[in-house]
Amino acid sequence: MTDVATAPAYTGVEDMRRIARELLEAGDVRVIIGWEHARRGARPVFVSDPADTDKLIFDTRCVHNLVTYLNPRRDAVAELGKIGLVVKGCDVKAVAGLLREAQLTRDDVVLIGVRCGGVLEENELPAALALTPENVAPRCHGCDNREPTLTDHLVGEPQPEPPRPVMTIDERVAALDAQPLEERWAFWTDQFSKCVRCYACRQVCPLCICERCIVEKTQPQWIESSAHPRGNFSWNITRAIHLAGRCVDCGECERFCPVGIPLSLLNRKLQHIVRDRYDYTVSDDPENAAPIGDYRLDDQQEFIK
Amino acid sequence: MTDAQTDFEPRITAFVCNWCTYTGADLAGTSRLHMASNVRIIRLPCTGRIDPLFIVKAFERGADGVIVSGCHPADCHYTSGNYHARRRFAVFHDIMGFVGVDPGRMTFSWVSASEGAKWKDVVDEAVSKVRELGPYEAYRALAPDDASATAEVTP
Numbered sequence: 001m002t003d004v005a006t007a008p009a010y011t012g013v014e015d016m017r018r019i020a021r022e023l024l025e026a027g028d029v030r031v032i033i034g035w036e037h038a039r040r041g042a043r044p045v046f047v048s049d050p051a052d053t054d055k056l057i058f059d060t061r062c063v064h065n066l067v068t069y070l071n072p073r074r075d076a077v078a079e080l081g082k083i084g085l086v087v088k089g090c091d092v093k094a095v096a097g098l099l100r101e102a103q104l105t106r107d108d109v110v111l112i113g114v115r116c117g118g119v120l121e122e123n124e125l126p127a128a129l130a131l132t133p134e135n136v137a138p139r140c141h142g143c144d145n146r147e148p149t150l151t152d153h154l155v156g157e158p159q160p161e162p163p164r165p166v167m168t169i170d171e172r173v174a175a176l177d178a179q180p181l182e183e184r185w186a187f188w189t190d191q192f193s194k195c196v197r198c199y200a201c202r203q204v205c206p207l208c209i210c211e212r213c214i215v216e217k218t219q220p221q222w223i224e225s226s227a228h229p230r231g232n233f234s235w236n237i238t239r240a241i242h243l244a245g246r247c248v249d250c251g252e253c254e255r256f257c258p259v260g261i262p263l264s265l266l267n268r269k270l271q272h273i274v275r276d277r278y279d280y281t282v283s284d285d286p287e288n289a290a291p292i293g294d295y296r297l298d299d300q301q302e303f304i305k
Numbered sequence: 306m307t308d309a310q311t312d313f314e315p316r317i318t319a320f321v322c323n324w325c326t327y328t329g330a331d332l333a334g335t336s337r338l339h340m341a342s343n344v345r346i347i348r349l350p351c352t353g354r355i356d357p358l359f360i361v362k363a364f365e366r367g368a369d370g371v372i373v374s375g376c377h378p379a380d381c382h383y384t385s386g387n388y389h390a391r392r393r394f395a396v397f398h399d400i401m402g403f404v405g406v407d408p409g410r411m412t413f414s415w416v417s418a419s420e421g422a423k424w425k426d427v428v429d430e431a432v433s434k435v436r437e438l439g440p441y442e443a444y445r446a447l448a449p450d451d452a453s454a455t456a457e458v459t460p
Contacts, residue, residue, distance in 0.1 A: 177403065185405025185443060214358070222358050224365075230447035234361050237404065241357055244396045266400070273399045278392070292396065295388035297378065303398050304391070305414035305427055 007130040009059040012156025024050040030081030041124035059128035065250035067094035067206040089145035093248035094206040099286035113151030118162025138165040194259040195232040201253035245291040315435040318363040322375035324382040332421035340425040341432035353386025357397040370435035377415040
């Protein structure tokens, strides 16, 4: 990737810093959570001093979904006081998810939206790179929330669409779907057998909100906790279905997975299922009730005798 | 069909609701209907109480197939439990297919308290389908290599 041009920051960074500074100075928020440039690349930063707001950046390396800090499991963050959060279009959907499930009230947070034209797959880079089909995060393809409506502030110029990745997630799901059942079983059990049960996928997820996860329940123990293929299968299937119709496709679980399980394929397949069966797409509208937990009298039931 | 498969008696776990299917299965019994005896019934208050994880657990513990059955739509004792279950199991059914679990091993049905005959049909059909698919060795192969885990799947 050495021949890829470096990219300037997205527009609106100055506005973002100004808004952050004003919010902190006025005491409207106690802390701003955004991204900063560090030795190893872009990373999340908590800014509580108005003088430090110049640290804030937004460029193609800002892959992190910072909404994970609003997850009610993170009570240490909540104790900091009211939060100002910098969010991309995809991230805003996770805020809507927390609002929809009554895990957050709209007044708990000030949202500074940034108009985004896609991010890289890799954030640990000394400088932002221009997006190419090889380096763009595949989830950015077909982004449907480039003009978020839930934010309090929205900065930056409208950006061009991100480049189409070499292979889109939809294409990878379709390729798997086209394989015979045994091949799919072999593929997934092989992937799941790599799992070391670190639960990074759960910890980073903005919408894995249970105070006590089912995997930690031992009487009875529903999910075997040692890292062998059988327990791993239960865990990965359970994690996926608990996010059916809720996952916002921020891709953080897959990015954090230390052994590289392609969780975004499972998540995307579940999005297809709820789209095809219930005409449901996850949006940044908190009033749009999630499909699981809701029902219609005439739901499809072709698989039931 | 090999000899091993002809001798194969599937073990099927049925998760049924207390109000309709359990009573329906009871009716099938008191009506002296002959049906396959491969099914172990687990009675729950409602299909809405059946977590998809129950099915995963049944496979873990050595089931070759699973039946989930409850009240017909509009008949739920708790008004809407079966509607919620229907969505949950639709998603579960599809994602299990995606990861390579044969949908033939999972039977979903609505059987009311008066449908003893339908219960017999559901059971016979599920047993013959699973008999064709054979023992669920692929799932058992996921088990850890110690005796305690394999002991669970020996009949």
